[in-house]
Amino acid sequence: MSKAINIITSTIVPLHNENVDTDQIIPARFLKATSRDGFGKNLFRDWRYENDNEATPKKDFVLNNALYAGKILVAGKNFGCGSSREHAAWAIKDAGFDVVVSSFFADIFKNNALNNFLLPVVVSDEFLNRIFEAVENNPSTELTVNLGEQSITLNETRATETFDINNYKKTCLLNGFDDIDYLLNIKPEIETYEKEHFN
Amino acid sequence: MDTATTNKDAQGTPLGAGGHTLFDKIWNKHIVKTIEGGPSVLYIDKHLIHEVTSPQAFAGLDKRGIKVFRPKQIVATADHNVPTLNQHLPIKEELSRLQVEALTTNCANHGVELYGLGHPYQGIVHVIGPELGFTQPGMTIVCGDSHTSTHGAFGAIAFGIGTSEVEMVMATQCLLQSKPKLMRINVEGELNEGVVSKDIVLYIISLISASGATGYAVEFAGSAIKRLSMEARMTICNMSIEMGARCGLIAPDETTFSYIKGREFAPKGEEWDKKLAYWKTLFSDADAKFDTEITIDAKDIEPMITYGTNPGMGIGVSQHIPALAEVEAKEQASYEKALQYMGLEAGSNIKGQKVDYVFIGSCTNSRIEDLRMVASFVQGKQKASGVEVWIVPGSKQVEAQAIAEGLDKVFEIAGFQLRQPGCSACLGMNEDKIPAGKYCISTSNRNFEGRQGPNARTLLASPLTAAAAAITGVVSDVRELI
Numbered sequence: 054m055s056k057a058i059n060i061i062t063s064t065i066v067p068l069h070n071e072n073v074d075t076d077q078i079i080p081a082r083f084l085k086a087t088s089r090d091g092f093g094k095n096l097f098r099d100w101r102y103e104n105d106n107e108a109t110p111k112k113d114f115v116l117n118n119a120l121y122a123g124k125i126l127v128a129g130k131n132f133g134c135g136s137s138r139e140h141a142a143w144a145i146k147d148a149g150f151d152v153v154v155s156s157f158f159a160d161i162f163k164n165n166a167l168n169n170f171l172l173p174v175v176v177s178d179e180f181l182n183r184i185f186e187a188v189e190n191n192p193s194t195e196l197t198v199n200l201g202e203q204s205i206t207l208n209e210t211r212a213t214e215t216f217d218i219n220n221y222k223k224t225c226l227l228n229g230f231d232d233i234d235y236l237l238n239i240k241p242e243i244e245t246y247e248k249e250h251f252n
Numbered sequence: 253m254d255t256a257t258t259n260k261d262a263q264g265t266p267l268g269a270g271g272h273t274l275f276d277k278i279w280n281k282h283i284v285k286t287i288e289g290g291p292s293v294l295y296i297d298k299h300l301i302h303e304v305t306s307p308q309a310f311a312g313l314d315k316r317g318i319k320v321f322r323p324k325q326i327v328a329t330a331d332h333n334v335p336t337l338n339q340h341l342p343i344k345e346e347l348s349r350l351q352v353e354a355l356t357t358n359c360a361n362h363g364v365e366l367y368g369l370g371h372p373y374q375g376i377v378h379v380i381g382p383e384l385g386f387t388q389p390g391m392t393i394v395c396g397d398s399h400t401s402t403h404g405a406f407g408a409i410a411f412g413i414g415t416s417e418v419e420m421v422m423a424t425q426c427l428l429q430s431k432p433k434l435m436r437i438n439v440e441g442e443l444n445e446g447v448v449s450k451d452i453v454l455y456i457i458s459l460i461s462a463s464g465a466t467g468y469a470v471e472f473a474g475s476a477i478k479r480l481s482m483e484a485r486m487t488i489c490n491m492s493i494e495m496g497a498r499c500g501l502i503a504p505d506e507t508t509f510s511y512i513k514g515r516e517f518a519p520k521g522e523e524w525d526k527k528l529a530y531w532k533t534l535f536s537d538a539d540a541k542f543d544t545e546i547t548i549d550a551k552d553i554e555p556m557i558t559y560g561t562n563p564g565m566g567i568g569v570s571q572h573i574p575a576l577a578e579v580e581a582k583e584q585a586s587y588e589k590a591l592q593y594m595g596l597e598a599g600s601n602i603k604g605q606k607v608d609y610v611f612i613g614s615c616t617n618s619r620i621e622d623l624r625m626v627a628s629f630v631q632g633k634q635k636a637s638g639v640e641v642w643i644v645p646g647s648k649q650v651e652a653q654a655i656a657e658g659l660d661k662v663f664e665i666a667g668f669q670l671r672q673p674g675c676s677a678c679l680g681m682n683e684d685k686i687p688a689g690k691y692c693i694s695t696s697n698r699n700f701e702g703r704q705g706p707n708a709r710t711l712l713a714s715p716l717t718a719a720a721a722a723i724t725g726v727v728s729d730v731r732e733l734i
Contacts, residue, residue: 069585070586070589071586072462072586074562074698074700076679076700076701076702076703077700077701077702080702080706081332081679081681081703082680082681084304084305084332084681085304085333085347085348085350085351085681086307086347087307087308087311087350087351087354088308088311089308089415099701099702099706099707105706129586130463131463131466131496134462134463134466134562135398135698135700136397136398136412136698137305137396137397137398137400137412137413137414138304138305139396139416140415142414157463157466159463159466159496160432160466160467160496161398161411161412161413161414161493164413164414164417165416168414219289219290219291221287221291221428222290222291231416232416232417232420232427232428233312233416233419233420233423235428236293236420236423236424236426236427236428237318237423237424239285239293240321240424242284242285242293243284243293243295243424243426246284246295247295247425250282250295
């Protein structure tokens with residue numbers, strides 16, 4: 054299965070909170086695995102369940118609301134702040150999301166997301182509010198994220214905005230390339246560099 | 253077009269020609285090449301690893317059938333989920349034990365030095381790096397942990413990375429990185445009595461917010477920073493990530509050099525002289541330009557404490573928790589949610605708030621000076637009844653030094669528990685969790701919801717302010733008790 058992403062059209066899961074930190078995305082007690090799989094079921098664990106119990110979902114939390122589903126998570130500013138745990142990106146991807154939209158991302162989370170083909174899309178505060186309003190009026194609201202064109206569009210109103218991503222990362226995501234493949238390919242250059250660096 | 257930039261900056265200006273920041277000087281020296289319109293290939297000198305964020309990286313190498321490229325540039329330790337009592341016994345919690353065992357196997361298979369449980373060098377990864385002299389000025393240092401920014405206190409570019417990046421560094425000793433913007437924060441003047449480096453950094457974060465430095469590398473400078481010890485500087489750089497910064501750094505000086513000299517991995521003999529000459533060139537030139545610059549008067553800082561659920565929600569201990577009207581309208585919903593979680597009233601005083609637990613430890617404040625600071629304050633005093641106090645040293649070396657100095661006796665008389673080294677209640681991955689609804693005054697770095705255990709309530713403070721609360725049982729102004 055190709056990891057590549059390009060155009061994603063989907064309904065939205067709106068998470069109004071700001072400063073969503075990685076301890077909320079995946080609490081530390083779930084970091085004890087030695088594989089990358091299965092973190093999705095503990096995504097937002099302590100916001101999702103009463104007393105850490107899957108039998109008692111918190112009704113007011115968006116992931117427990119049948120009205121909302123989709124591949125696009127939309128959240129308030131400073132999403133992913135806190136620890137460097139890549140488990141946060143793994144959990145979101147594992148829960149079925151391909152895109153996270155916010156007006157601001159923490160740096161390490163952004164890198165981790167990109168390394169896992171989870172596209173972080175930065176929008177203006179105004180556009181973020183438009184998405185939240187649209188989905189509040191109509192939970193079936195769809196967004197289209199077009200990586201090739203670097204655009205994000207509310208399908209119903211055609212309201213649209215462009216987003217930034219560096220060309221290298223864009224190429225990687227469009228083609229399913231990993232950074233590590235690039236780095237392994239330039240190992241001779243790294244060895245040459247080392248000779249001078251440690252001289 | 254690929255550009256080799258070892259002796260010149262991105263504009264082709266020779267290094268040493270002026271106009272360079274400390275960050276630029278280190279960054280430029282570590283660029284293997286730059287991808288046009290994209291990131292640079294950044295060479296990494298030192299890599300620290302621990303049990304939680306490395307297993308999937310080793311698995312990735314194994315899947316590719318490759319070995320760690322430069323094992324001698326890595327040091328490993330077990331810290332995040334180790335118990336802090338009875339470390340000589342097998343780890344009871346099965347998943348934690350398996351993760352620590354995986355680290356042992358992986359390090360053995362790849363020839364990586366491991367300071368595991370029972371080793372005299374074991375400890376929190378950001379405590380042992382500096383104390384072993386592994387951390388040095390001018391280096392690039394990474395670790396799969398956001399508090400890697402700690403090592404920037406030595407004038408290094410040090411930052412946290414995810415597990416995919418851990419795998420990249422293991423495989424190639426390089427990362428693809430875009431250069432961050434640069435910020436300088438100057439702290440000038442004399443600190444007030446009872447104010448320590450933790451208060452400086454909590455004050456800065458309360459001013460610029462938990463995302464105020466996102467996208468930046470932050471250099472801390474100014475006369476108040478210059479006067480700090482290495483350990484105090486580490487506390488500040490440690491929490492740069494809590495203002496969102498990619499990394500924090502402080503120009504190395506005599507304080508730095510004398511700290512490093514003689515340590516296990518420090519350069520020796522001629523190598524020392526050569527390195528020292530280089531380290532002395534590591535400062536921001538007088539005409540260096542920063543994208544943002546902030547200057548703070550040290551006099552304005554009082555002992556700090558947080559009341560909310562991100563590290564930017566901090567106030568001076570004599571101040572009141574902001575009333576709702578003092579908070580921007582669009583922030584009010586988040587603000588109320590945070591206070592509801594914390595069980596605190598907007599507009600009320602934080603002083604006098606009851607405390608159930610006191611945690612003195614973590615990569616922020618678990619070094620020998622922190623323990624000495626606490627011991628000298630509590631000498632001859634007793635903890636308040638109903639308060640549980642855990643002192644968790646940052647490393648076996650810190651623990652041994654504390655015992656050698658008799659600090660263990662001071663703690664015992666005061667009713668404090670001196671435990672064994674690890675990350676402990678900072679993130680509660682081991683058994684050291686704060687029960688739901690309880691208040692913990694903590695010298696750690698994060699007060700996020702559930703950080704110290706589900707529904708635990710964290711108040712971040714300095715070791716001195718935490719010790720004061722241990723004695724009185726409530727949030728107290730240490731200046732009234734010295």
